Amino acid sequence: MRKTLMRPEMKTGVSTPVVTPIMPAAVYAADSPDALDAQYEGRTEGYTYAREGHPNADVVATRIDALEGAEGGIVTGSGMAAVSAALLGLLSSGDHVVGADQLYGRSLRMMSEDLPRLGIATTLADAGDADSIAQALRPETRMVLIELVSNPTLRLAELDGIAALCRERGILLAVDNTFTTPASVQPLARGADIVIHSVTKLLAGHADVTLGYVVAKDPAINDRMRVFAVTAGLTPSPFDCWLAERGLMTFGLRFEKAQETAGALAEFLSGQPGVRQVLYPGRADHPDAARTQALLRGRPGTMLSFEIEGGRPAANAFCEAADGVAFAPTLGDVGTTLSHPASSSHRALTPEGRAALGISEGFFRVSVGLEEPEALCATFAEGLAAARGA
Incomplete structure (x- = not known):
């Protein structure tokens, strides 16, 4: 196993940089x-x-x-x-x-x-x-x-x-x-x-x-x-x-914070009108809840999914009203991001193919970031209110 330090030791004369230098060289010279x-x-x-x-x-x-x-x-x-x-x-x-x-x-x-x-x-x-x-x-x-x-x-x-x-x-x-x-x-x-x-x-x-x-x-x-x-x-x-x-x-710190907030957001969403289902491995109602403890060591992670009523019009309204949550097909950012699989990652599938996987026009995936839980839940509440109005 290679030795791992908090910061790699790279000597420059009698001193050591505390940040690894960027080394953009395309080629390195040899002596012979x-x-x-x-x-x-x-x-x-x-x-x-x-x-x-x-x-x-x-x-x-x-x-x-x-x-x-x-x-x-x-x-x-x-x-x-x-x-x-x-x-x-x-x-x-x-x-x-x-x-x-x-x-x-x-x-x-x-x-x-x-x-x-x-x-x-x-x-x-x-x-x-x-x-x-x-x-x-x-x-x-x-x-x-x-x-x-x-x-x-x-x-x-x-x-x-x-x-x-x-x-x-x-x-x-x-x-x-x-x-x-x-x-x-x-x-x-x-x-x-x-x-x-x-x-x-x-x-x-x-x-x-x-x-x-x-x-x-x-x-x-x-x-x-x-x-x-x-x-x-x-x-x-x-x-x-x-x-x-x-x-x-900072990975460990970010993971713990976002995981805690993900659990709070999942709990909040599960009690909201217009929300058909919430999928979070840390919840007792998750289809694979029994496997979470054994496989994930009780650490359900930072991702959750949920489905709202109202189809594509409600999905559009939710995204537009949930101000501050980036609608972007990615995950793992310091800020919470929202993905709509039907229009992004799984758009190539037929509607029937998406339905077989449980992906409707009202289905969202959330990558939870480092926001405070109360502020994030308030933002999602605004989005849900707009979705119901749609």
Whole structure:
């Protein structure tokens, strides 16, 4: 395990900067061909070309490794670049992959359109039921990709059962831990082989970074993903890595505060007229409430979803009246953000397809930020009043 300090020690003469320097160099010089050989062969440490790695990316990788109980993590230019490193870096034509049927929208698109185009067969199944995953497996299945909490309906995967199934069949289990974060669960410790993050979201936490992270428990698998990431140019920006390091310094504090407020907002919404349902893993009425304690260690997270009556007109009225809550298809910011899956992440699905997932025109996903609970509830009350008027 790489040593992790609150601030990395980088000497400059007799003093040490308290903030990691940004190192934007595209290329690094070596002393000689022999020195370069030693570096590439692992006998010495250093950098060559930023596409192959740079100091700011390594600082971020080390920090996330420590959170996930991992080693050798790979930082990429986006969350989808991390997904690509796992899927495209490890699968070949003729292979089969099973994905959860409520993955992030672009992950679903890759599963349904891009992988089949490359000769990789795909099947979607319910990750909340290990038997559903089992029925989707084939002799040529090489990987299962799930999210621990589904987007946007916040259903919990049956991680332990799926991990046992994959272990028995010799299939890689990749877990996107973006929603839950290692503050709630460390998938590698629960049987996963690969962990993926959109660092853009809760880990960086300020809506000003676009980065991803992927790591495998097996170093040989990790090396295959790293080689693909370098070859495909999935390189992260040094400046984004520098910003992400700053965000990671406060991740734990931000998570705890936002989680507390999420619970308060869910409780408030559940008692409001015109609200059909509230989905928050921390509530006793959540469909998977019994799984929350076992899987998330009683830490239900910062995301919730709710549905209002009145369809699209009510949804429009709510967004316009909930002043101060950004209507934006993202999550994990310091401010609360509101997403409308029917018009954003799941717009490519047919109305029937969205309905099958429980996504109506009145369905919203909320990423709770650092506002005080009373102020946030008051803002949502204004939005609900406008929605009822619509």
